[in-house]
Amino acid sequence: MGGKTLYDKLWDAHAVRDNGDGTALLYIDRQLVHEVTSPQAFEGLRLADRPLWRVAANLAVVDHNVPTTGRDQGIADPISALQVETLNRNCREYGITQFGLLDRRQGIVHIIGPEQGATQPGMTVVCGDSHTSTHGALGALAFGIGTSEVEHALATQTVVQSRSKRMLIRVDGQTGPGVTAKDIMLAIIGKIGTAGGTGYAVEYGGEAIRALSMAGRMTICNMSIEAGARCGMVAVDDTTIEYLRDRPYSPKGELWDQAEAYWRTLVSDDDAEFDRVVTLDAARIKPQVSWGTSPEMVAAVDGVVPDPAQEPDETRREGMQRALDYMGLEPGTPIREIRPEKIFIGSCTNSRIEDLRAAAQVLRGKRIARGIREAMVVPGSGLVKWQAEQEGLDQIFKDAGFEWRDAGCSMCLGMNPDRLSAGERCASTSNRNFEGRQGAGGRTHLVSPEMAAAAAVAGHFVDVRELEH
Amino acid sequence: MEPLTQVDGLVAPLDRSNVDTDAIIPKQFLKSIHRTGFGPNLFDEWRYLDEGQPGQDCSQRPVNPDFVLNQPRYEGASILLARENFGCGSSREHAPWALAGYGFRVLIAPSFADIFYNNCSKNGLLALTLPASTVQALFEATWAQEGFRLAVDLPEQAVTTPTGERHHFDIDPHRKHMLVEGLDEIGLTLEHADEIRAYEAQRRAVTPWLFSDLDPA
Numbered sequence: 001m002g003g004k005t006l007y008d009k010l011w012d013a014h015a016v017r018d019n020g021d022g023t024a025l026l027y028i029d030r031q032l033v034h035e036v037t038s039p040q041a042f043e044g045l046r047l048a049d050r051p052l053w054r055v056a057a058n059l060a061v062v063d064h065n066v067p068t069t070g071r072d073q074g075i076a077d078p079i080s081a082l083q084v085e086t087l088n089r090n091c092r093e094y095g096i097t098q099f100g101l102l103d104r105r106q107g108i109v110h111i112i113g114p115e116q117g118a119t120q121p122g123m124t125v126v127c128g129d130s131h132t133s134t135h136g137a138l139g140a141l142a143f144g145i146g147t148s149e150v151e152h153a154l155a156t157q158t159v160v161q162s163r164s165k166r167m168l169i170r171v172d173g174q175t176g177p178g179v180t181a182k183d184i185m186l187a188i189i190g191k192i193g194t195a196g197g198t199g200y201a202v203e204y205g206g207e208a209i210r211a212l213s214m215a216g217r218m219t220i221c222n223m224s225i226e227a228g229a230r231c232g233m234v235a236v237d238d239t240t241i242e243y244l245r246d247r248p249y250s251p252k253g254e255l256w257d258q259a260e261a262y263w264r265t266l267v268s269d270d271d272a273e274f275d276r277v278v279t280l281d282a283a284r285i286k287p288q289v290s291w292g293t294s295p296e297m298v299a300a301v302d303g304v305v306p307d308p309a310q311e312p313d314e315t316r317r318e319g320m321q322r323a324l325d326y327m328g329l330e331p332g333t334p335i336r337e338i339r340p341e342k343i344f345i346g347s348c349t350n351s352r353i354e355d356l357r358a359a360a361q362v363l364r365g366k367r368i369a370r371g372i373r374e375a376m377v378v379p380g381s382g383l384v385k386w387q388a389e390q391e392g393l394d395q396i397f398k399d400a401g402f403e404w405r406d407a408g409c410s411m412c413l414g415m416n417p418d419r420l421s422a423g424e425r426c427a428s429t430s431n432r433n434f435e436g437r438q439g440a441g442g443r444t445h446l447v448s449p450e451m452a453a454a455a456a457v458a459g460h461f462v463d464v465r466e467l468e469h
Numbered sequence: 470m471e472p473l474t475q476v477d478g479l480v481a482p483l484d485r486s487n488v489d490t491d492a493i494i495p496k497q498f499l500k501s502i503h504r505t506g507f508g509p510n511l512f513d514e515w516r517y518l519d520e521g522q523p524g525q526d527c528s529q530r531p532v533n534p535d536f537v538l539n540q541p542r543y544e545g546a547s548i549l550l551a552r553e554n555f556g557c558g559s560s561r562e563h564a565p566w567a568l569a570g571y572g573f574r575v576l577i578a579p580s581f582a583d584i585f586y587n588n589c590s591k592n593g594l595l596a597l598t599l600p601a602s603t604v605q606a607l608f609e610a611t612w613a614q615e616g617f618r619l620a621v622d623l624p625e626q627a628v629t630t631p632t633g634e635r636h637h638f639d640i641d642p643h644r645k646h647m648l649v650e651g652l653d654e655i656g657l658t659l660e661h662a663d664e665i666r667a668y669e670a671q672r673r674a675v676t677p678w679l680f681s682d683l684d685p686a
Binding site: 013016017019021022023025027029036037039040043048050053054056058059064065077079080082083086097118120122123128129130132143144145146147148149151152155156157158160162194195198199225226228229230249251255256258259262294315316318319322413414415422432434435436437440 | 484487489491492496497499500501504514520523524552553554559561562565580582583584587588591592641646653654661662668669672676677678680681683684
């Protein structure tokens with residue numbers, strides 16, 4: 001029998017019981033809770049008169065609905081306000097630690113978990129949000145769940161799961177300058193497709209992944225779901241350990257030593273076998289821009305919008321044509337000639353301090369182009385915002401013509417007032433370019449923070465590597 | 470949860486691959502704090518010509534006549550025929566709530582996205598997969614014949630056409646059991662509370678830091 005993969009180690013450490021029907025009860029170490037997918041779960045608990053199994057396993061924050069301006073005046077939309085107030089009330093009633101709207105630790109749930117050290121290697125992490133895969137970057141087993149499972153985890157500290165198949169995505173070699181974690185991930189999704197990871201737990205490895213900061217690894221794991229995989233993960237190494245040191249909720253003293261020793265075992269064994277291995281050559285990855293309405297519809301910045309007529313499969317061809325109609329693009333158009341009108345730098349994919357530094361580096365001493373109607377930066381958390389202000393990044397953004405906002409999910413999905421109008425074209429550092437995702441009729445092009453900043457300056461997509469610093 | 474055993478229903482064909490949960494139920498309707506009431510906003514951006522708002526009376530809105538569910542022949546459909554990777558994207562359980570609220574009991578596609586697939590079975594909605602070629606044949610039959618119905622038998626794991634053609638489908642025993650019996654999964658899990666507690670005691674000894682309180686930060 002061969003060695004174990006990281007996924008198998010995490011699974012085996014959390015399997016409470018085998019249900020004997022292909023499923024197991026998997027113990028949950030941390031549940032992150034936000035306002036959108038939890039109210040019905042708490043309502044269910046109340047109706048059945050069930051207590052929380054372990055209150056301290058939960059951490060709550062408001063992020064999806066919150067305004068990114070004028071917060072001291074509260075939430076103008078009464079329906080959003082009620083949802084936020086419902087979370088406040090549920091957290092008070094059940095004693096759950098929550099970062100409220102005016103707490104400086106407030107932010108996007110997948111930013112604040114790692115930032116606070118509340119999500120750690122070796123944990124099982126769930127949240128009623130598909131981007132929970134983000135936390136796998138720490139060497140955790142982290143996946144999104146629905147509201148029924150949120151309720152199940154609150155009441156039992158477990159979820160019912162079937163073991164996934166194992167996939168290794170190995171990115172060998174080194175990326176060139178200007179090529180980021182976002183570009184690597186978009187290239188991966190372009191290669192395996194938006195359902196390529198369905199049924200799999202994905203581990204990302206190889207030299208290019210090892211070279212990434214934790215922020216970059218989180219960007220990669222975050223978008224696992226865009227490749228169909230519920231969870232993505234990266235093995236623990238020195239980068240992971242250093243990231244966790246001295247975080248507010250990281251173990252301290254003796255517990256830290258004990259935890260670190262355990263965390264260092266969280267790697268796939270050399271002889272572990274995967275059900276599927278996908279490899280990419282990092283040196284061949286160029287900055288990516290999505291052109292369609294699925295994250296698999298991506299092209300290199302020096303490429304062109306593809307021609308559906310070249311696609312042999314009928315369903316795919318129709319999908320491409322529908323995407324081009326929606327996006328208002330013609331086949332053969334150079335990506336460089338696509339002109340966004342809005343720029344959004346933010347989301348759980350790309351709103352960490354490293355992302356803001358990278359975008360600011362491109363923008364330093366420059367102005368957004370005349371054709372850009374609105375450009376905004378939405379930091380991932382209040383603490384990211386504070387850090388950026390300490391470094392003077394806010395001034396660079398403002399001088400360039402960007403709006404400097406408060407933390408939240410914002411225009412990634414437009415549940416708050418930040419959204420696209422019909423027909424508006426946006427260069428966005430978020431994760432989904434679905435029809436209507438950023439606003440009904442809105443057109444999303446997914447890019448890295450550097451590429452979003454470069455497009456803001458040029459007024460059209462441009463290879464960030466060619467932009468003069 | 471209402472048990473689901475046999476469904477004999479009208480079939481509606483949704484001929485698009487990679488239908489995401491943002492399309493199934495757009496974000497503005499996720500602000501609700503209830504489990505019900507999403508049916509009128511199922512596929513809202515495709516179904517109506519205006520931009521929908523929560524709490525609106527949908528009977529007064531301009532409908533998109535080109536959208537398949539707005540065609541009179543599919544009115545009252547309880548079986549949705551779909552393409553691969555149906556339900557991809559966001560984990561929102563509002564998607565199955567909206568599909569069930571509209572009146573669908575069964576979804577048939579070559580493949581479903583993982584989280585969506587799980588969410589369906591928690592809500593008495595059977596998502597079943599058939600080979601792409603079979604699904605294609607069912608699409609053609611649905612288009613060709615107005616009033617095309619299918620009989621779905623979950624205990625027997627079979628989909629039967631009006632002409633008696635029978636297609637077997639696979640489903641894991643756990644999901645099948647939960648759906649057929651309409652069981653409360655939390656109640657079932659809590660029958661194993663002692664095992665969960667024993668696991669916790671053992672883990673607490675090995676990895677004590679995982680059981681630290683979050684407060685004070």
